[in-house]
Amino acid sequence: MRYIDEFRDKNLIRSLAQRINQVMPQQPINLMEVCGTHTMSFHRFGLKRLLPSHLRLVSGPGCPVCVSDENYIDKAVAYSKIKDVIIVTFADMLRVPGSRSSLEKQRARGSDVRIVYSAWDTLRIACDNPKKTVIFLSVGFETTAPTIALSLQEARRKNLKNLLFFSSLKLIPAAMDYLLKDKRLNIQGFLCPGHVSTIIGVKSYEFIPKKYGIACCIAGFEPLDIMQGIYVLLRQIRQDRPEVINQYMRLVKRQGNKKAQAVIKKAFKITDTKWRGIGCVPKSGLKLKNEFFRFDVEKVMPLKLRGELKDKRLKLCRCGDVLKGIIQPLECPLFAKSCKPQSPQGPCMVSSEGTCHAYYKYQ
Amino acid sequence: MCLAIPLEVEKIEGDFVLVKAGGILRRVNIQMLPDVKVGDFILVHAGFAIEKINPLKAKETLDLINEIH
Numbered sequence: 001m002r003y004i005d006e007f008r009d010k011n012l013i014r015s016l017a018q019r020i021n022q023v024m025p026q027q028p029i030n031l032m033e034v035c036g037t038h039t040m041s042f043h044r045f046g047l048k049r050l051l052p053s054h055l056r057l058v059s060g061p062g063c064p065v066c067v068s069d070e071n072y073i074d075k076a077v078a079y080s081k082i083k084d085v086i087i088v089t090f091a092d093m094l095r096v097p098g099s100r101s102s103l104e105k106q107r108a109r110g111s112d113v114r115i116v117y118s119a120w121d122t123l124r125i126a127c128d129n130p131k132k133t134v135i136f137l138s139v140g141f142e143t144t145a146p147t148i149a150l151s152l153q154e155a156r157r158k159n160l161k162n163l164l165f166f167s168s169l170k171l172i173p174a175a176m177d178y179l180l181k182d183k184r185l186n187i188q189g190f191l192c193p194g195h196v197s198t199i200i201g202v203k204s205y206e207f208i209p210k211k212y213g214i215a216c217c218i219a220g221f222e223p224l225d226i227m228q229g230i231y232v233l234l235r236q237i238r239q240d241r242p243e244v245i246n247q248y249m250r251l252v253k254r255q256g257n258k259k260a261q262a263v264i265k266k267a268f269k270i271t272d273t274k275w276r277g278i279g280c281v282p283k284s285g286l287k288l289k290n291e292f293f294r295f296d297v298e299k300v301m302p303l304k305l306r307g308e309l310k311d312k313r314l315k316l317c318r319c320g321d322v323l324k325g326i327i328q329p330l331e332c333p334l335f336a337k338s339c340k341p342q343s344p345q346g347p348c349m350v351s352s353e354g355t356c357h358a359y360y361k362y363q
Numbered sequence: 364m365c366l367a368i369p370l371e372v373e374k375i376e377g378d379f380v381l382v383k384a385g386g387i388l389r390r391v392n393i394q395m396l397p398d399v400k401v402g403d404f405i406l407v408h409a410g411f412a413i414e415k416i417n418p419l420k421a422k423e424t425l426d427l428i429n430e431i432h
Binding site for chain 2: 001002003004006007011012015016019090117119120121140143144146150161195199210215224228231247249250251252253257259260263
């Protein structure tokens with residue numbers, strides 16, 4: 001396939017691996033891959049064994065499902081129990097555990113929970129079910145935000161009366177800034193998410209080398225992209241010249257996709273928001289603007305949940321520290337014991353892009 | 364969720380284009396990318412085109428990698 005096969009050339013992968021081993025400093029280096037898809041590609045293509053042993057790739061909070069607050073899941077579950085409500089969601093949200101239940105469990109108990117591949121599909125579901133209230137779980141980062149914004153605008157254009165959006169949209173650079181303030185975090189470089197960057201551009205990361213002296217490289221998801229990204233980061237670290245380099249230049253522009261940015265700005269406002277396992281991150285969330293209030297489930301059908309007692313096992317769950325890159329999955333007491341893909345305890349194991357899921361599947 | 368691959372634009376239909384994926388024609392929303400042409404390779408995410416491949420930059424990337432090689 002064009003633009004894929006060329007970036008999987010085995011000879012080039014091997015020679016990049018050699019160069020990485022040559023440019024690798026003496027001291028141990030930790031690089032954080034922010035995006036869940038980088039983690040998956042990294043494992044899927046078996047790139048780890050090609051790298052020096054003292055180079056550690058740490059997975060960050062780049063899985064929007066994984067970092068959706070438990071309270072959000074609990075509210076989604078509560079909404080699913082209401083009569084004549086259809087919950088519409090992306091597939092990977094289905095199995096994420098809240099404090100007591102999940103959407104999958106609710107569906108088994110008779111709730112109407114449907115999966116969509118695109119936010120645009122919610123319009124058809126709302127049109128086809130005029131007597132029901134359709135609530136769309138709007139989860140994602142900057143790549144997904146404009147797709148939801150456009151769907152929201154279309155809902156308004158069509159004057160739909162029964163479609164509501166429940167936003168858990170989040171912004172990556174704000175989270176990176178927040179993580180960097182934690183002194184336990186010991187990383188020398190970021191592999192920045194390729195597709196988020198097509199939207200927000202190179203400029204969005206420039207504060208990182210400036211403010212923190214940490215190297216950044218925006219990389220694509222094919223093996224050659226990842227290897228070149230790592231090579232570029234190590235070279236920056238070796239030369240002590242942190243900056244933002246764009247490896248994914250075939251798709252990422254310096255300014256990003258301005259049309260997409262405008263569409264996001266039209267539909268959403270920036271708020272502080274809770275990231276599961278991390279805490280409240282300032283200016284890191286997107287909520288519907290006031291002018292869209294009649295599409296905002298939090299305004300039209302506000303819920304207040306009673307305090308729920310947490311399952312004892314959930315207390316042992318260390319997803320938070322995994323998401324922050326402070327521990328590896330193996331260091332969590334539940335990993336591969338009570339927490340496996342078929343019986344996930346926390347979000348890192350549930351999502352197909354979750355760090356623990358990737359580790360379990362490929363190691 | 365970031366599993367997007369470059370797909371070739373076969374036909375343009377207003378705010379949508381048709382691309383071929385796995386032998387099936389899929390409809391993709393191009394409201395974020397209005398300047399696409401037939402033959403462009405676009406990155407599709409959740410039913411929307413978010414960017415199009417710049418062939419010159421793709422070549423430049425491979426040239427850089429080959430230089431290292």
